[in-house]
Amino acid sequence: MAEVTSQMVKDLREKTGAGMMxxxxxxxxxxxxxxGAIDWLRKKGLSQAAKKSGRVAAEGLVGVAxxxxxxxxxxxxxxxxxxxxxxxxxxxVESATKLALEVKGDIEALKxxxxxxxxxxxxxxxxxxxxxxxxxxxxxRATVIAVDPGIVASYIHTAIRPGLGRIGVLVALESxxxxxxxxxxxxxxxxxxxAANPQFLSIADVDNASLEREKAIYRDQAIAxxxxxxxxxxxVTGRVRKYYExxxxxxxxxxxxxxxxxxxxxxxxxxxxxxPVKLVAFVRYGLxxxxxxxxxxxxxxxxxxxxxxx
Numbered sequence: 250m251a252e253v254t255s256q257m258v259k260d261l262r263e264k265t266g267a268g269m270m271x272x273x274x275x276x277x278x279x280x281x282x283x284x285g286a287i288d289w290l291r292k293k294g295l296s297q298a299a300k301k302s303g304r305v306a307a308e309g310l311v312g313v314a315x316x317x318x319x320x321x322x323x324x325x326x327x328x329x330x331x332x333x334x335x336x337x338x339x340x341x342v343e344s345a346t347k348l349a350l351e352v353k354g355d356i357e358a359l360k361x362x363x364x365x366x367x368x369x370x371x372x373x374x375x376x377x378x379x380x381x382x383x384x385x386x387x388x389x390r391a392t393v394i395a396v397d398p399g400i401v402a403s404y405i406h407t408a409i410r411p412g413l414g415r416i417g418v419l420v421a422l423e424s425x426x427x428x429x430x431x432x433x434x435x436x437x438x439x440x441x442x443x444a445a446n447p448q449f450l451s452i453a454d455v456d457n458a459s460l461e462r463e464k465a466i467y468r469d470q471a472i473a474x475x476x477x478x479x480x481x482x483x484x485v486t487g488r489v490r491k492y493y494e495x496x497x498x499x500x501x502x503x504x505x506x507x508x509x510x511x512x513x514x515x516x517x518x519x520x521x522x523x524x525p526v527k528l529v530a531f532v533r534y535g536l537x538x539x540x541x542x543x544x545x546x547x548x549x550x551x552x553x554x555x556x557x558x559x
Contacts, residue, residue: 251281265290267380268373307537309333309386311417312346313403320401320419321349322532323391325375326540328384333409338386341378342413345371345388354393389540392419394530399423402435406443418442421530422515426522434518434526437505442533447498450531455497463492498531 253276261272261283267290279285309326310333323346325338332338344365352358360372367374371388379386394401399422406416418439424431449455467488471481493500499512506514511528519526 253277253281257281257283261286261290268369268376270368270373271377307540309536310339310342310409310413311405311415311534311536312342312413313405313417313419314346314350314412315401315403315419316350318397318399318401318421319350319393319395320403320421320532321346321354321391321393322417322419322534323349324389324534324536325386326389326537327382327386332382332384332386335382337378338382339410339413341374346412349391350393354391356388356391359388359391390534392532392534394419394421394532396421396423396529398425399529400428400431400435402432402439404436404439404443415536416443417534419530419532420528423527423529424519424522424524426519426524426526430518430522431526434515434522438511438515438528439531441501441504441511442498442531444504445498445501446533446535447501447531448496449498450528451499452493452497455493460489460492464489499528
């Protein structure tokens with residue numbers, strides 16, 4: 250029997266997009282014959298992953314997982330929302346999210362972790378799912394936040410099962426106070442984040458490019474309305490304040506009580522929790538946000554299949 254080298258496995262992976270263990274087995278089964286191994290993988294349906302890698306994947310699931318003072322959010326995409334209902338895919342996202350906690354959100358390290366219950370890594374298991382389910386998939390992003398002392402709480406909007414859905418949120422509160430009450434507050438703030446979609450935690454976190462772009466728009470609008478330069482600047486100041494209230498979490502009106510800012514809610518909670526509370530971080534993942542989706546003419550697509558003209 251011919252020796253199967255790591256270089257042979259690597260070459261076969263590059264040619265087929267199949268997982269490492271699948272490539273190794275294919276070469277073993279075909280006595281090291283590369284073309285035979287490709288055919289073996291094709292017959293098993295495992296060489297199709299590479300062909301699917303160019304297709305737009307904007308559906309899928311967001312997963313969240315917490316452990317004490319740490320939490321992970323992961324987005325794994327597929328081409329259609331049907332995949333989100335696939336139990337294999339759900340199990341994969343759930344496992345990958347828990348493993349993301351261990352690697353602090355490093356996607357490459359995550360791909361290299363052994364996948365629970367399989368002889369494959371997470372990356373290889375994903376390739377296996379692509380071949381099995383028949384859609385392009387990708388681990389798009391992962392973030393871990395942590396706090397000590399304190400807690401990280403999570404919230405999933407439109408959950409398909411616990412910890413999995415279309416919008417995932419993590420909120421970190423720093424405090425030595427009552428953990429149960431702290432967790433309850435963090436979950437409420439996480440629900441606020443899901444609904445209000447803040448872009449920044451505090452005013453200090455607003456990047457200068459975003460702020461200057463907003464100022465320029467407000468200034469041009471004021472001047473176009475015939476305002477004098479000094480009046481225009483005062484209007485810009487007012488609009489910037491409003492901008493902060495729209496995009497900065499601590500400046501937003503709290504959805505549970507819009508007469509208070511989120512910062513005020515956190516500050517007042519300290520008395521009930523028994524210690525000062527600080528909101529130190531949040532993460533909000535909305536499934537597919539920022540991905541340019543391919544628009545298809547359904548009628549033309551059907552016509553093309555049938556051979557008729559749209």
